[in-house]
Amino acid sequence: MKKGYPRFFLLPGLILLIAIIIFPLLFTIRVTFSSWNVSQTGLNFIGGENWAEMARDTRYWGSMLRLFYLSFLTVAIQYALGFAIALFAWKGIAARRFFRVLWLIPMMTTPSLMAIIWRSIFTEDIGALNGILSRVGLNPVNWLTESGPANIAITIVEVWQWTPFMFLILLAGLLSLPKEPFMAAAIDGASAWKTFARVTFPMMAPISIGAIMIRLIDASKIFDSVFTMTRGGPGNATETPAAYIFQRSLQDFQIAYGSTLALMYLILAILTLTIIGKVFARLSKPRGI
Amino acid sequence: MYKVLKATFITIWSLFVLFPIMWAITTSFKPESAVVNGATFIPFLEFQPSLIGWKAILPGPDSITNLITPTLNSFIVTAGATAISLIFGSLAAYGLSRFTYGWKNYSNADIIFFFVSQRIMPPVVLAIPFFLLLKELKLLDTHLGLILVLTSGLMPIVVWLMVDFFNALPREIDEMAMLEGCNPIQAFFRTILPLSKPGLTVAGMFCVIFGWNDVFFALTLTATKVLTLPVAVIALNGTVTPYWILAASTVFSIIPLVGLAFVIERFLSRGNLGGAVR
Amino acid sequence: MFTKKVKSLLAVALPVALAASVVVITPASAGGTLTRTPGQEVSYKAYGAEYANVATTADGDDACSWYETSKKDYSGKTLRVLTHAIPNMGKPTALHAKQFEELTGGKVEVEHVSFGDLYAKQLRSYQTDTNQYDVVFNGSYQIGDFHSYYAKVPDSVTKGKGSLATLTPLYKELYKWDGETKLFGIDADRHFLKYRTDVYENAAAKAFYKSKTGKELAVPKTWKEYNLHAKTFNGYKPAGQPAGLKFAGTTEITQKGGLMFGAFIDRVAPYAKNPNVKGGFWFDENMVPQVNNPGFVAGLTDFVEATKFMPVGGKNFDLSKEIESFGRGDSLLSYTWDDAWSKSNEPTSPIKNKVKAAPLPGAEKVWNRVTKKWDTPKGGVNYAPYIAWGWSSAVTAASPSKAMAFDYLCFWANKANHKLDLTIGDMGVNPSRTEDFTSDFWVKEMNWGKPAVDSWLGTMQNYEKNTNRVFDLRVPGVSDYMTAMENAVAKALAGQATPQKALDEAAKEWNAITKRVGITKVKSAYQNVIALEDNIK
Known part of the structure; x- marks a missing residue:
């Protein structure tokens, strides 16, 4: 292959992306060593004070821990449910086309606007859910003011919004699977369950990994549902790093400290995702067809 | 037994998917009194439907806001960002699929991860630097x-999806084209691109969804x-x-994208979207 | 042929018309399309169906009346305005922008954003020298962050025939920074108590209270009484309760990030603002935060107790929910801003004429931070109302069109507009000028009940006279301080920490903020607050 061609393909995109993000990224790194806040504008130099403060910030690390289970839990549920409905929509149910459209709809809605609708569903006095509960004679649930239910409420919103993402990717994957392995399994007389475990699932592994990684990245930024429904409350029971960073950066206008928190978040996220990626790669390799 | 379980599951899931949408639609036809005094569900029985929410957002004497210009702006911005991302992203993805790039210890996989990692940063902290940049x-x-x-x-989404897609396209296609005298660039545009419609559709669809639904950058930078x-x-x-009013405008703003769901479904059913994510 | 005729016709007609207009027509319309005569009726009816039922009034004789404004010509010029979402402030800003355009021929671009974004968008614009706005709206407590970016309000506005000439003395002071008026005071807020008269003025309810507690029922004078009343009547069924609605004790703002700090200050102030201790409510002379002193802890302890007597969902109420909840008749008592009051006086309100206003409750003891002891107040109750921040606006110092900007704001708040805006509850404009404090207006034009109006106006006049008042922490970084305090209070309300422990954390956080912003900066700014607290003119 002639020289130069590979570059023609990669470089325009790479350069454009770098051109857009290089300044913000360098700026963010630089600003973490300054004290830019509401009354101190500009890039002075205060050394590692922000980083030291972050190390002591229990609220930040608490939100990180919370994020771990919130993101892994929601993505796991989304994956399981998304896979299940993708299998149904793949074959074997009537009116597939209708259900495919229906099940895609949540992803098409704007999360920040749907969060307002969800708030009007979960809100305890005039919300739809407690309205239904009271109609069937049950006691209202403190959806937003008790730590347990509040976390459940946020999980429900995230599952509703993003399961379709998994659904679509997995369904497209299923539709593109080659037919031969399934025929072979049928000839062997394998049960439906065995076919799934030995044929479908392993063949779906690469796609699953990609979808899970992208969802993990986006789920880790979980913000709209938290901010709109609970503001991180009760107390700090639902506060995620994105919500906490939002408060520091925009409400308190601590540009420098907020950037420090975000940069640490970026580093940890890249590390975690790399590890997860490696684990997935190892898990999926020796199997296959 | 399995059939009953399956039917139950499908019913419950469909109701769950529909519930917030139905709630938003009913709420958009409620007068204030049917909202603030406790939950109401059934029109005519529990509340008298009213057009007050819709009148507020549609042109007319009761309009409190103009959503038409913002809709146009959203179209322009979404289309622009989607087009640029598709063009540059698919070129890069093709390169990453067909060639080996090396710089020190970094491989193609690292470059792909670099693209994808652009999605990790929470947008709030980028507010000031992007603001200064613009x-x-x-x-x-x-x-x-x-x-x-x-x-x-x-662009990261496009790269991530399209690399997999191009990997699934047999290399023989490119080689055939080049045997006929094309250089790789011509081969890409003449033979690969036409075959990539399903992939580009999926990638473009994700771009449209994420672009249309962005709030934070639009709020900060405009x-x-x-608007x-x-x-x-x-x-x-x-x-x-x-x-x-919020429910009416939410319904209003999701209508264009729900239309997209039908488009995607058509592609799925024709079976040519399958390769998009392999 | 035809065009020639027209031209020659015009050549004759125009000079004649012009000459005639000079001689005959006094109505002025220099730049805009709208012509006005002095004292002509002002009506909003042309501006949409939502204004169909708004009263009309005669144009004022003030410097920025409709007539005076119509003489100005701003053709070809543009103002950039940043304001709050519709309706609160957003509605009047947009309405008066349209009117101003018609009168002067200028263009007014209005951007509506949420309250939190008002703050962030402004700061971002100032800190990066972007100069995006000519006119901005804000909460007046942010003056410490913003004063250096604002232009001084000219004397022509604050004196003589200016729109703000009759602002009450308390608020004139409140909108100044280092002696200069920096905020354009379109509104004036304070917190006060709202109570249901179908309990407090009802014989059966009084007897019920006596049977439960052995005491006579009267409007609560202290927060302890407030909580006791809330507890006693939580679940009671008052005579005038809207059908099908449960009754709770108290509706309050409890959500962090939902302006809850205001509610907390109300509850704390009488425990911690000692009339005999001068030199600082929020900090002592050495800038040691007082946010965890026993006065604050006592207030928070009450607040935590009160969560038991709130309506369903009441532990997650922002200001919006507070207004909605009390306005529909959820509970016996509420406090904070005027909005819930306006809501319960609307024609469609289910509790219309069943609500009265009173000064915020006091405390039976007050902390003395100097002697480190509880003092017993003179007369048995220490009152310390919180003069909460309200909406204000300003012209940015960097604006290239300051004159036009001030003319716009001055028109916004002229006598006729102010009077009409007061009658539209959701606009967020509240009484702030001496002429607003007559009950006639509210009883006749708004059809509010006279006893209710008198209780409300009396409360506000009481605040003007009271000399033991608490003000916002008007220093740079105020949002930082308030969110730290709210976060602590939220933890205590959720039962995740004791009041003492939560506020200790807040104090630690406050020290860090002071250090971050700069102790000299905060201290010198705080002197402006002390001047208000200690009534130093």
Whole structure:
């Protein structure tokens, strides 16, 4: 292959992306060593004070821990449910086309606007859910003011919004699977369950990994549902790093400290995702067809 | 037994998917009194439907906001960012699929991860730097400025999807074209691109969804001239939350994208979307 | 042929018309399309169906009346305005922008954003020298962050025939920074108590209270009484309760990030603002935060107790929910801003004429931070109302069109507009000028009940006279301080920490903020607050 061609393909995109993000990224790194806040504008130099403060910030690390289970839990549920409905929509149910459209709809809605609708569903006095509960004679649930239910409420919103993402990717994957392995399994007389475990699932592994990684990245930024429904409350029971960073950066206008928190978040996220990626790669390799 | 379980599951899931949408639609036809005094569900029985929410957002004497211009802005910005991301992203993805790039210890996989990692940073902290950047470029409150910033979040998705897609296309196709005298660039545009429609459709669809639904960058980097639809709707969230107006505008703003769901389904059913994510 | 005729016709007609207009027509319309005569009726009816039922009034004789404004010509010029979401402030800003355009021929671009974004968008614009706005709206407590970016309000506005000439003395002071008026005071807020008269003025309810507690029922004078009343009547069924609605004790703002700090200050102030201790409510002379002193802890302890007597969902109420909840008749008592009051006086309100206003409750003891002891107040109750921040606006110092900007704001708040805006509850404009404090207006034009109006106006006049008042922490970084305090209070309300422990954390956080912003900066700014607290003119 002639020289130069590979570059023609990669470089325009790479350069454009770098051109857009290089300044913000360098700026963010630089600003973490300054004290830019509401009354101190500009890039002075205060050394590692922000980083030291972050190390002591229990609220930040608490939100990180919370994020771990919130993101892994929601993505796991989304994956399981998304896979299940993708299998149904793949074959074997009537009116597939209708259900495919229906099940895609949540992803098409704007999360920040749907969060307002969800708030009007979960809100305890005039919300739809407690309205239904009271109609069937049950006691209202403190959806937003008790730590347990509040976390459940946020999980429900995230599952509703993003399961379709998994659904679509997995369904497209299923539709593109080659037919031969399934025929072979049928000839062997394998049960439906065995076919799934030995044929479908392993063949779906690469796609699953990609979808899970992208969802993990986006789920880790979980913000709209938290901010709109609970503001991180009760107390700090639902506060995620994105919500906490939002408060520091925009409400308190601590540009420098907020950037420090975000940069640490970026580093940890890249590390975690790399590890997860490696684990997935190892898990999926020796199997296959 | 299995059939009953399956039917139950499908029913429950479909109801769950529909519930918030139905709630938003009913709420959009409620008068204030049917919202603030406790939950109401059934029109005519529990509340008298009213058009007050819809009248507030549609042109007319009761209109409190204009959602038409923001809708146009959203179209422009989404289309622009999607187009740029698709063009540059698919080129890069093709390169990453067909050639080996090496720089020190970094491999193609690392470059792909670099693209994808652009989605990790929480947007809030990028508010000030992007603001400064666009200010220097004189692009604050312009379509182009917002398009560029959105591109940085959308191109990673295109690269991620299209690398897999191109990997699934047999290399023989390119080689055949080159045997006929094409250089790789011509081969890409003449033979690969036409075959990539399904992949580009999926990637473009994700771009449209994520671009259309962006709130934060639009809120930060624009003012009056490039007000986008979600930002205009959120600006209706005053001291007292008018759920009936917000519900109407939410329904209004998701209609264009729900149309997209039908388009995607058509592709799925024709079976040519399958290769898009392999 | 035809065009020639027209031209020659015009050549004759125009000079004649012009000459005639000079001689005959006094109505002025220099730049805009709208012509006005002095004292002509002002009506909003042309501006949409939502204004169909708004009263009309005669144009004022003030410097920025409709007539005076119509003489100005701003053709070809543009103002950039940043304001709050519709309706609160957003509605009047947009309405008066349209009117101003018609009168002067200028263009007014209005951007509506949420309250939190008002703050962030402004700061971002100032800190990066972007100069995006000519006119901005804000909460007046942010003056410490913003004063250096604002232009001084000219004397022509604050004196003589200016729109703000009759602002009450308390608020004139409140909108100044280092002696200069920096905020354009379109509104004036304070917190006060709202109570249901179908309990407090009802014989059966009084007897019920006596049977439960052995005491006579009267409007609560202290927060302890407030909580006791809330507890006693939580679940009671008052005579005038809207059908099908449960009754709770108290509706309050409890959500962090939902302006809850205001509610907390109300509850704390009488425990911690000692009339005999001068030199600082929020900090002592050495800038040691007082946010965890026993006065604050006592207030928070009450607040935590009160969560038991709130309506369903009441532990997650922002200001919006507070207004909605009390306005529909959820509970016996509420406090904070005027909005819930306006809501319960609306024609469609289910509790219309069943609500009265009173000064915020006091405390039976007050902390003395100097002697480190509880003092017993003179007369048994220490009152310390919180003069909470309200909406204000300003013209930015960097604006290239300050004159036009001030003319716009001055028109916004002229006598006729102010009077009409007061009658539209959701606009967020509240009484702030001496002429607003007559009950006639509210009883006749708004059809509010006279006893209710008198209780409300009396409360506000009481605040003007009271000399033991608490003000916002008007220093740079105020949002930082308030969110730290709210976060602590939220933890205590959720039962995740004791009041003492939560506020200790807040104090630690406050020290860090002071250090971050700069102790000299905060201290010198705080002197402006002390001047208000200690009534130093």
